[in-house]
Amino acid sequence: MQLALSSTVLHNATMTVNWRDIQDRAVTFAHSYRDAKDEDRDAKPFWKDLMAMYGVEARSIGAFEERVKVYGRPGVGKIDYFAPRKFLVEAKSLGKDLDDAYEQALEYFDSLPSEIRPRYIVVSDFARIRIHDLEKEESDRVTEFKLEELSTRVRELAFFTDEEVQVYKPEEHIDVRAVRVMGKLHKALKESNYPPDYLPRLLTRLVFCFFADDIGIFEKNQIRRYIETNTQPDGSDIGDKLYKIFDVLNTPDGTAGSQNDRQSGTDDTLKALPWVNGGMFDGDIKVVFGSRDIRDMLLECMTFDWSRVSPAIFGSMFQSVMNEKERHDLGAHYTSETNIKKVINGLFLEELLQELNVAATNKAKLEALWEKMAKITLLDPACGCGNFLVISYRELRTIENEIIRRLHGKADKRAIAHSVTHARLDLGEVDLQTISKLSIERMCGIEIDAFPVEVAKLSLWLVDHKMNVDLGRIFGEHLVKLPLREQPHIVQGNALRVDWESVVPKDKLTHILGNPPYLGYKQQQPEQKKDMEMSCGDVDGTGVLDYVAGWYIKAAKLIQGTQISVAFVSTNSITQGEQVAALWRPMMEQFGVKITFAHRTFKWTNEATGKAAVYCVIIGFALDKPNNLKLYEYDDIAGAPREVTVGEINPYLLDAETIFLQKRMRPISVNAPQMIYGNEPREGGMLLLSEQERAKILSEYPQLGVWIRKFVSADDFLNDGHRYCYWLVGASPEILQLPPIRERLTAVRVFREMSKQKAANEAKDTPSLFVSIRQDDNPYLLIPIVSSENRKYIPFGYMSTEIITSNANFMLPKATPWHFGVLESEMHMTWVRAVCGRLKSDFRYSNTIVYNNFPWPEPTDAQKKAIEEAAQVILDARAKYPNSTLANLYDPNTMPTDLLKAHHALDRAVDACYGKRSFKSEPERLEFLFERYQALVGKV
Numbered sequence: 001m002q003l004a005l006s007s008t009v010l011h012n013a014t015m016t017v018n019w020r021d022i023q024d025r026a027v028t029f030a031h032s033y034r035d036a037k038d039e040d041r042d043a044k045p046f047w048k049d050l051m052a053m054y055g056v057e058a059r060s061i062g063a064f065e066e067r068v069k070v071y072g073r074p075g076v077g078k079i080d081y082f083a084p085r086k087f088l089v090e091a092k093s094l095g096k097d098l099d100d101a102y103e104q105a106l107e108y109f110d111s112l113p114s115e116i117r118p119r120y121i122v123v124s125d126f127a128r129i130r131i132h133d134l135e136k137e138e139s140d141r142v143t144e145f146k147l148e149e150l151s152t153r154v155r156e157l158a159f160f161t162d163e164e165v166q167v168y169k170p171e172e173h174i175d176v177r178a179v180r181v182m183g184k185l186h187k188a189l190k191e192s193n194y195p196p197d198y199l200p201r202l203l204t205r206l207v208f209c210f211f212a213d214d215i216g217i218f219e220k221n222q223i224r225r226y227i228e229t230n231t232q233p234d235g236s237d238i239g240d241k242l243y244k245i246f247d248v249l250n251t252p253d254g255t256a257g258s259q260n261d262r263q264s265g266t267d268d269t270l271k272a273l274p275w276v277n278g279g280m281f282d283g284d285i286k287v288v289f290g291s292r293d294i295r296d297m298l299l300e301c302m303t304f305d306w307s308r309v310s311p312a313i314f315g316s317m318f319q320s321v322m323n324e325k326e327r328h329d330l331g332a333h334y335t336s337e338t339n340i341k342k343v344i345n346g347l348f349l350e351e352l353l354q355e356l357n358v359a360a361t362n363k364a365k366l367e368a369l370w371e372k373m374a375k376i377t378l379l380d381p382a383c384g385c386g387n388f389l390v391i392s393y394r395e396l397r398t399i400e401n402e403i404i405r406r407l408h409g410k411a412d413k414r415a416i417a418h419s420v421t422h423a424r425l426d427l428g429e430v431d432l433q434t435i436s437k438l439s440i441e442r443m444c445g446i447e448i449d450a451f452p453v454e455v456a457k458l459s460l461w462l463v464d465h466k467m468n469v470d471l472g473r474i475f476g477e478h479l480v481k482l483p484l485r486e487q488p489h490i491v492q493g494n495a496l497r498v499d500w501e502s503v504v505p506k507d508k509l510t511h512i513l514g515n516p517p518y519l520g521y522k523q524q525q526p527e528q529k530k531d532m533e534m535s536c537g538d539v540d541g542t543g544v545l546d547y548v549a550g551w552y553i554k555a556a557k558l559i560q561g562t563q564i565s566v567a568f569v570s571t572n573s574i575t576q577g578e579q580v581a582a583l584w585r586p587m588m589e590q591f592g593v594k595i596t597f598a599h600r601t602f603k604w605t606n607e608a609t610g611k612a613a614v615y616c617v618i619i620g621f622a623l624d625k626p627n628n629l630k631l632y633e634y635d636d637i638a639g640a641p642r643e644v645t646v647g648e649i650n651p652y653l654l655d656a657e658t659i660f661l662q663k664r665m666r667p668i669s670v671n672a673p674q675m676i677y678g679n680e681p682r683e684g685g686m687l688l689l690s691e692q693e694r695a696k697i698l699s700e701y702p703q704l705g706v707w708i709r710k711f712v713s714a715d716d717f718l719n720d721g722h723r724y725c726y727w728l729v730g731a732s733p734e735i736l737q738l739p740p741i742r743e744r745l746t747a748v749r750v751f752r753e754m755s756k757q758k759a760a761n762e763a764k765d766t767p768s769l770f771v772s773i774r775q776d777d778n779p780y781l782l783i784p785i786v787s788s789e790n791r792k793y794i795p796f797g798y799m800s801t802e803i804i805t806s807n808a809n810f811m812l813p814k815a816t817p818w819h820f821g822v823l824e825s826e827m828h829m830t831w832v833r834a835v836c837g838r839l840k841s842d843f844r845y846s847n848t849i850v851y852n853n854f855p856w857p858e859p860t861d862a863q864k865k866a867i868e869e870a871a872q873v874i875l876d877a878r879a880k881y882p883n884s885t886l887a888n889l890y891d892p893n894t895m896p897t898d899l900l901k902a903h904h905a906l907d908r909a910v911d912a913c914y915g916k917r918s919f920k921s922e923p924e925r926l927e928f929l930f931e932r933y934q935a936l937v938g939k940v
Contacts, residue, residue: 019154019219019272024478025053026151031476033147036126037094046126047081047089054160061086061160070111079108087120087159098123098130109134120159131156151478152307155220181304182207185297189289198285200451204458205246206298207306208280211462214307216469217480218273224302226269227295235295239287248273250281255482277483280461310337339569339604339616340391342641343513346597346620346630347567348376349395356399361406370403374437379504380514381495381551383445386456388514389488390463393443397467400438405474432472432479440464440488444504446495453492460488496531496550500558507562512555515569519547539586546573549583556591559623565596567620572601575617575653577837577849581660584651587621588658594625595649599632599641600923615789615838617653631655633923652834656927659934661835663848668936669856673819675783675812675847678805680772681725682760684751686744687770689724697740704738707731714784714808717797720885727804728768736768774811777801781815783823784808785846786839788887793829793903794843795886796820798875810847818864821871822856824903825910830925855932857913867913870906877902 029049036042048058058064062083070077081089090105092098101123109117121132130144145153182203189199212218223245231241244267253275254260262271341349352373359365373396380388408430440460447453461484472479491503495516500506519528528547536545536553545553548570555566573579587593597620604614618632629649632641646655666674681687688711689697698705711725726741736745748767752760763771779800785808787794798820805811812819822828831854837844845851859867877899881889888894911917914932919925 019222022054022154023151023216023219026154027472027478028476029053030147030150031473033126039091039093039096042126043080043091047091050157051160054154054157056160068108068111070107073107077108077111079105082108083118084116085118087118087122090121090123092123092125094125094127096125098125098128101125102130102132122157129157148473152214152216152220181297181300185294185301188291188293188297192289192291192294194289195286200454201285202287204454205281205285206242206301208276208458208461209245210301210304211306211309212276213302214305215462215465216307216478217276217465217482221302222269222273224299226267227298227302230267230269231295233292233295234290235292236290238291238295238298239289243287244270245273246281246285246287249276251275252277252483258483274480275483277485279487280458280484337387337391339515339618340388341395342599342618342632343388343567343569343620344392344395346599346618347511347513347565349392352396352399356402363407366403366407370400370437373400373403376438376510377442377504377508378444379500379509379512380445381500381512381554382514382516383447383452383456383490384515385452386443386445386459386488386490389443389445389456390459392513393438393440393460394463394467396438397436397464398470400436401467401471401474404435404471408474430475432475432477433481436468436471439486441486444489444491444509446491446493446498446500446503448492448494450492453490456490457488460490494531496535496554500554506558506564509558509562509564512558512564512566513568514551516548516551518571518573520573539590544578544582546571546579549574549579552583552587553591556587556593556621559593560591563622563624565620565622567597567618569616569618571838572615572617573838574619575601575651576835577844577846578663579837580651580835581662584658585660588651592623593621594623595629595651595653596620596622596626597630597632598649598653600634600653602634602641619653631923633921635921650930652926652930654834654923654927654930656930657934659930659937661849661853661933664852665848667852667854667856668933669854671858672851672854672856673812673814675810675851676774677772677847678782678807678809678811679770679775680759680807682752682755682757682763682771683748683767686747686751687726687728689726691722691724694724701738701740704735704741707735707741709802709804711804711806712782712799712809713806714786717782717784717805717809718787718795718885718887725804726768729773731768741768772807775801775804776813778813780805781812781820781823783810783812783845783851785810785844787843787845789833789838789842790892791890792826792892793824793890794832794845795890796823797886810845810851817868817871817875820875821867821906822910822913824871824874824906826903826907827857827910827914827925827929828854830922831929833922834926853933855929855936857910859913863909863913866909867906870902870909873902874899874906 032049033042033046036046044064047064051058051061058081062081064081066079066082066088067076068079068082079088080091088105088108090101090108092101102121105121105123109121112118119133119135121134123130123132127147128144129147129150130142133141133143143156145156185206186199186203189202190196194202209218209223213221213223226245227238227241231238248262248266248270252258252261253271255275258275352369355365355369355372359369376396378389378392380386383389443460445453445456447456464486465480468479468481489503491498524532524547532545532547532550535550539553548568551568552570552574555568558564559566574583597618599616599618601615601617604616629646631644631646631649631653633644634641644655648655648657650656650658651660689708694708698708707726707728708724709727711723713721713723715721716723726744728736728741735741745767749764752764752767755761759771763769779798781796782799782805783796784794798815799805799811812823832843832845832850835853836850837846857863877896878886878889880898881896889896889899911919914928916928919928
């Protein structure tokens with residue numbers, strides 16, 4: 001195991017230390033001693049070679065097994081290694097207690113003459129190295145790291161040489177605090193009138209340096225030390241020093257076949273920086289600024305250990321510094337790694353891992369898989385900070401590294417027998433600089449904002465470096481690919497207007513993925529409507545499509561004549577309500593796409609504390625359907641998915657034949673009554689009264705009592721609101737001339753005259769009446785249009801003819817307990833959850849899509865009676881709680897047991913009408929209903 005050393009690398013402690021070379025040698029050393037475990041056999045060569053790695057010959061500064069008389073103990077102790085006035089080492093076998101080792105070392109320390117006592121005590125079990133600096137305060141005295149981390153922690157053993165030890169306390173991870181510091185830096189630069197056009201590139205350059213300082217691109221803390229020691233405390237020259245750093249990083253240093261263009265008088269610390277190039281530091285940007293705040297913030301940013309940041313989340317975290325509001329709600333809008341993995345697993349990753357598993361160590365199969373992976377090219381046409389591309393590239397490189405390990409496994413097992421000077425294995429014909437066949441140049445994206453474009457490129461460079469380091473470790477090499485020669489292809493532009501083939505030709509493209517933005521069609525501004533017209537104006541029905549549908553349509557057009565696969569994360573709105581037919585009919589019938597895998601509705605999650613409540617689906621599609629379709633179901637929408645192999649996936653994400661529910665003006669089932677909207681006021685609130693207003697008016701004009709009715713919106717119905725309205729149908733002129741009414745009617749007329757809504761404007765001459773009056777003198781069943789998605793059952797209720805319902809509800813006139821029972825059942829609620837639209841995440845009931853398409857059962861008289869009796873039990877159970885609102889009664893956390901039992905009994909009665917006793921899952925129930933629907937369609 002002992003390393004053969006070239007005498008040319010050994011020096012005494014006064015010679016200049018090349019820390020970049022030491023970092024390279026540290027990788028080889030850690031690789032060599034990864035199996036060391038025995039104190040007697042391995043300790044001496046371990047420490048001898050570790051010091052040699054620093055260019056120090058062990059016998060020149062100290063001695064192994066230095067004898068010392070330990071006070072209070074018989075005989076003589078042996079210090080494993082002792083360098084007088086510098087350090088002593090106590091080595092233990094793998095897994096031994098390092099606290100015990102330290103106590104033993106202290107006994108030796110106390111027994112040494114005071115004039116030669118060391119400053120440092122080092123204890124180790126090979127896998128761990130723990131350093132005690134006895135001149136520091138107790139709380140800061142101990143530093144510990146793993147052997148595999150040695151290459152990034154080499155400065156902490158600088159006392160092997162005469163270099164000053166500069167240890168920066170690592171953070172466990174970078175979190176919101178680090179991003180907020182970046183936010184402060186961004187704000188300070190803006191307030192200094194720094195040109196906004198340069199700000200994105202300046203910040204990404206700085207963050208590259210922060211990472212490079214900690215992940216082995218630069219020597220550990222190299223930039224930080226330079227700024228600390230070479231800038232004025234008042235920050236007056238910080239801009240000038242940053243300019244010099246950027247200039248050096250963009251200047252060839254004689255490596256990689258370049259000529260050395262660096263000026264001979266360049267500061268030694270700057271001169272030691274590598275040539276980065278690759279566009280990161282290409283081109284001058286203004287750095288003419290200087291303040292104590294900016295300098296302090298830069299140094300504070302560098303106190304975090306950026307090596308512990310995953311580039312997968314870094315981009316979105318960093319982007320949040322651009323917006324003060326987003327900093328307070330950090331991460332609420334980015335896609336979590338868990339959800340990204342759901343997309344790429346179904347799109348390509350699971351297939352590749354299966355092929356890797358089948359290939360095992362078969363060379364031909366491994367090389368075939370490698371060639372296949374080398375052709376994978378991804379496009380994220382809404383890439384933001386590049387999260388999808390970063391995680392995809394990382395996973396692909398992880399598989400590639402494993403393929404390389406299997407193909408070149410012998411190199412991994414060889415004993416190292418070459419000079420520490422070069423710190424290289426004999427890899428035969430393997431060239432680590434070129435062995436990888438994957439490239440970030442095959443990671444393509446489109447992003448509308450300039451700043452995320454820069455962040456996406458940076459994130460991909462950083463993950464590429466990380467994977468190169470992992471590749472180097474396979475061979476015991478410290479692999480850094482500099483200068484940067486490959487660039488990700490991220491384009492700034494509006495994805496719905498940019499020609500995607502101008503970003504990547506479709507004959508090169510293999511997969512499209514991402515999380516396009518959501519915006520309901522009613523919320524779209526003129527610019528978004530223009531985007532939709534340009535991207536899918538030739539497709540029927542685009543006037544009602546959500547904004548995200550533009551990405552689906554554009555992807556479907558692009559993949560024609562190819563084998564490109566697509567997968568997007570979307571809100572579940574595109575699988576509900578009128579969106580389904582508007583989007584998926586042209587997708588399937590005009591463009592021939594087939595859904596290849598899907599995740600049914602799940603709750604959006606990420607690592608943020610203030611994340612929005614959003615419900616999503618993931619849909620993969622292509623022109624060819626694979627043999628095994630995977631549908632992922634969620635028993636708990638906030639939990640883990642359950643994989644189901646199915647034969648078909650329709651646009652409602654069911655294992656069922658593809659059908660499209662169309663708007664119907666009448667129910668498809670002949671035994672269902674007509675459902676109508678409630679009454680529409682459109683009077684600016686002038687005909688509505690609070691409870692207090694009603695009481696005051698009736699105290700002065702008691703004759704108006706017959707003209708004031710209780711008024712119920714959906715919220716009033718569910719939460720027991722108490723509002724009233726003037727219901728003046730048939731009122732005489734004398735009544736309309738009473739002062740409280742006349743004043744309000746004048747205000748209604750003005751409101752309607754000024755309204756831009758046609759219906760309101762046309763009703764200006766009848767200010768005493770609602771714009772739409774649909775209520776007659778019969779009782780009716782009230783159905784709230786919008787209600788919480790958390791309820792298993794949407795509460796419906798009977799209303800007397802005296803209660804006026806608003807157009808926020810539907811009415812079912814003359815509804816019997818039979819109608820109430822079927823509509824309140826699990827069967828109908830399952831249908832609602834699947835096909836209704838959504839307002840945010842709440843259910844949005846509709847008569848034309850939900851109710852008119854619902855397949856009612858055809859019961860026997862006995863079955864119908866059973867449902868009516870079960871329905872009455874529910875109404876009786878509600879009546880037991882007169883002080884509770886329907887919202888509280890149907891809250892899943894507070895629903896009374898007797899009411900819940902009554903609903904379960906009703907569910908069984910309704911299921912029996914359909915000839916079913918039970919269903920294993922909600923999807924099975926829904927598939928049954930779609931079969932019933934198709935049977936009814938055939939009869940219409």
